[in-house]
Structure formats: structure tokens, C-alpha cells
Amino acid sequence: MSASTRLGFFCAVAANVIWGLFPIFWNLLRGTSALELVSHRIVWAFVFSMLIAVVRFRLSSRIVRVALLESLRRRQTWAIYSAAAFLIALNWGAFLYAVTNEQVLLSALGYYISPLFNVLLGVVVLGERLSVSRWGAVGLAGVGVSVMTVAAGQFPWVSLLMAGSFAGYALVKKKARLDPMNGLFLETLVLLSPTLVYLALLYQGGAGDFGRGDPMLDWMLIIGGFLTLVPLAFFSAAAQRIPLTLIGVLQFIGPTLQFMVGAFYFGEPMSTYTLVGFTFVWSGVAVFLATRR
Template identity: 50%
Template sequence: MSANGGILPSFVADNPLSPHRFNRPNRGQLNDPKPSVRVITPRLRNGIIFAVTAHVLWGLFPLFWRQLSQVDSVELVCHRIIWATVILSILVPIQLLRSSQDEFQAYLGKLRRPSTWLLHGVAGMLIFANWMAFIWAVNHGRVLEASLGYYINPLLNVLMGVVFLGERLSRPQWLAITIAAIGVSAMTAAAGKLPWVSLVMATSFASYSLAKKKAQLDSFAGLLIEMSVLIVPAIVYVLIVHSRGEGSMGQISWRIDALLVCGGLATLVPLGFFAAAAQRTPLALIGILQYVGPTLQFLIGAVYLGETMGRGRVLGFSLIWCGSAIFLANAVRAAKKQLRQAKTLPSDSVGLDGVSGVSQHVELVTDDASVDR
């Protein structure tokens, strides 16, 4: 038998001019029945690009919604609900038509459960509160408070996991939460009042994430149910303000009309990128990237819009950044651990993204069900 295992004669395999020449495997490779695979695959690379794109778009949201500052915040959120529902009513049926018979039946089975409608109904109310607080903050010169809400949100997510899901936190996570709480207290003491916009945003979004985690429908299908719960009150409100001559659609300019319609699209485009990323990227890596959005929002508020940064706010943000850094370092360690595990996986246990054989349960969780911003 030839040195190459009998596949080709040795003079062909070892001939440097032969087109069939290949490097002779070492003893370890010959004895390893389950070779490892490359972790950074094109699919994983695309997933990271999709995740970064989604978070950058969310981070730039203040620039978009400020173009609609002439519109009342409640009416603006109602238009966002209406136009998002219109687009979802087209996208979700297309999604279902492209799904397998088993997936379609599973979807129908979930729709028949009262718990699905209850959880998504609650989620709809929570996302309304979150959208309302965010748009109000943006259009009233409080983008820094909005960014603060999304810095606090990951910490509040894991705290809710302890309270409602019985999860256990590591010491770094407890330390991060404690430091962030001190930061919020410092801001409260300096301003003489709670940063209520930040707390409403963080609490509503963390509660929304918890409801979506239990509901287990994908992003678009779940969001359509949530919007269907809100669509009737939204339409009624818009009709009432128009009957009073206070409505914005068709009353200000064609540019405002176009932006109101695009509000639904702006809601769904980053969500689509994130859903694509979640299918290709480990949750630990996605969790690390979630700080891109609030960081961009902070820069927009502090640098572009020139919002005031008093001493109390500087101290509060510094403490919250410190807590977030500890939290982020913990997430980076989790991501590195996943990648190390992936490198040792046999090829027959690895999915298309190169890491799907690795457990994706990490202490920092941001799945596609919790990002309908």
C-alpha cells in the first residue's frame, strides 16, 4: 500500500509536478476519525455583518424619528403600528407559503393556544410603552436618557431571569448590576428625580423580552399578532385626531406623509437583519454587539444634538458604563468559550454556521424574539 493510504500510487502523490500531488497527512490526522472544522465560515461572517447592520440601524433611529418631531408622539406610534401591520400582513403569509408543511402546522398549532394570544397581547402592550417612551424622548431632546435605557436593559434582562425563571447569576453579573444601580441612583440624586424615561424603556423592554421568550413565535409572526392587538385602537386614535383637524397625515407635507409610512418599514428592516443574524451567529456574539445601538444613540445625543451632560449625568453614565464593561467582559468570555468548543467539534456535529453544535445558552441572552424596537 502506498504512503497516502492506497488512494494513489506513491510516485503520483509525491511527484511535485503531478496535479494530483497533495500534502501527506501526519499521524495525528490519520488517527483522528473526526476532524475539526473551520469556525469562521462565510455563513458566520455574514451573520456578524447582519447583526452589526441591525444594531447600527437601531442606533441611528433618533435621526429618523426626529424628522417627525412635528407629529404628536402618540399619533406617531399609532402610525408606526398601522404601517408595520400592513407590511407584516404581506411578509408573514409569504413566509408561511415558503415554509414546510410541518412548520406550517406547528404555526397553526401555536395560534390555537390561548396562551399564545395572551402572551403576545401582553407583549404588544409592552412594546407600545417602549416605543412611546423612546419616540417621546427623541422628540423632546432626551436622546441621552433613551440611550441610558438600552444600556440598563441587558442588566435588567438577567435580573428578570433570576426573579421569574430561576436563573443564577455569576459574581461579575451581580457586580455589574450593583454598579449600574449606583449609577442610576447618582443620576437621581443629582437631578432630584428619577430618570423615568430610561427606566420605563428598560423595564418595558425587559418585560417584553420575557413575554416573547415564553411565547416562542418567530419575530415577524409574533410581531404581527402583537400589532393585530394594537391595530384597532391605533386606527381609532388616528381617525379621532383627524376628525378634530389635528391629524398629521395629509395635513403637513408629502415628506411627512412619506416618513410616516416609512416608519413601519424602519421598524422591520433592522428586525429582518437581526433575524437573519440570529440564524447564523452564536447568541453570545450577538449579545456583545447589542451595545452598538445605545452607544450610537449616546453619541448622537451628546455630540450631534448637544444635549447637556452635567456632573451628575457624567458620574451616572460612568458608573453604568463600568457595570456594562464588566457585563460585556463576561459575555466575551462566554463567546470565546463557545468558539473554543466549536474548534473541537467533529465535522458531523456542526451545522451550517460552523458552531450550531455548541450549546447556545449563555448568561447574556438577546434572541431574535427580544429586539422588536
């Protein structure tokens, strides 16, 4: 395994561990509406990514600066990162719909389906190949997802939208050529204008929690933007270094950690269907990681 591949593997694991533990942090802000939380995540992620981009630009060599500016002049660059921004916003929107309409199970199911979409796109679009044993691993994970779908009791269109948008985001990031931090700056820049319009309308109507006399809440919303940026940076770095199929399997870390947080930290009830599906998914992950391509 090359140094670049090892770094990509580490980045993918780190991103999914952070995403898996996110419920602990965001649960502390449960009094704020989900849409406002996402809006502040975008705004503060933009602020942090802009600061990092400016510092790096000033410290970089003239050759690096020229190369970056030339990339920013290309329509293809803006097309790629606009597509990435649209897909991640669509993913967040589907997630918001789920959690605000008491469909948390479908939301969790979406995170389990997403890695399977990554594997499918890696094989169909990028021509990545899987051995028979790894196809079997994907099949085990698919059985686990199917069990969770049956448990949900309805066609999981919200889950599929979440899974498809994030898998598409990963595919687009495979085509990206800017380094992860500059790329994330462009993505948040694309999302910034509509987000600011929404926040302006929200506060104009007398709603909104930020700046209402609770410094702790304000700081947590700001930190939330930084925490949003960190795993996306890790994920972007991973997407450029390791196969999409491996990214897909490692993504099972996130929802599994969320499952454990919900079951053991928050004490949520654990159904038999959930436990069976969990067992199949992790059996598939174990087989995938234990076998060669």
C-alpha cells in the same frame, strides 16, 4: 459558542445599534406629534409584517403551514403575544409622556435602567446564574444609573415604567414559540384596532399630518413603520437564542449611542453627572463581556 448563540448575539447588537441611531431619523419628523408618530409606526409596521407573513406562508411547506395554523388556534399563543403587545405599547406610552412633558433625561435614564431589569428578571425568574465578577459588572452599571438618577433630581417613575415594561417584553419573548416575523405580526395586529380608532378620531377632528399634501412626510412616516419592525425582529430573534442576562447588558449599546448622537451630532450640553454615569455603565459592560458566567 454555538451558531445559534452567535446569531442571537449579532441580532441583539444589530437591534440596539438601530435603536441607538433612531434619534437621527425621528428628529426629521419633529413637526409631527409624538402620539401620531407612534400610531403610524404601529400601522405601517403591521402592514409590512403582514406582507412578509403572507409571502412566507405561501412559500412555506404544508407541514410549516399546518404547524403555524395550529399555533394560532391555541389560547396560549394569543395570550403570550397579547401580553407582549401590551408591554411594548406601555413602553411607548411612557416614552411619549416623558418626551411631551420635557422629561427627556428621565426617558434616557429609562433606557439605561432597562438592561438591569433584564438581568434581574433573568436571574430571578429564569434561574440564570451570574459569576461574582459579572455581579460586580452589574454593580458598576447600577452605580452609573444611580448617578444619572441623582442628576435627574426626582424619583424616576417614568424611567422605571419604561424599563420595567421593556424588560417584561423581553421576558415574554423568551416564552414565545413563533418565529420572530410571525410573532411581530401578531403583536402589531393586537395593537392595530385601538390605533386605528385613535387615528380616525384624530383626523375626524381636522388634525393629523399624514396625507396633507407633503409626499416626503408621508413616505417618511411609512418608512418609520419599517424601521420600527427591523430592530424588533432582530430583538425577537435574539431573545430566543441567548440568555436574558446577556441581552440585558447588550442593551446598553442603544442608550449609549443615543447619548453620543445627542452630544456629538445634535450638540446637546453634556453634564459632569452624565459623563460620570456613562463611564460607570460602560465599565460594567466591559467587565461583563470580558468575564465568563
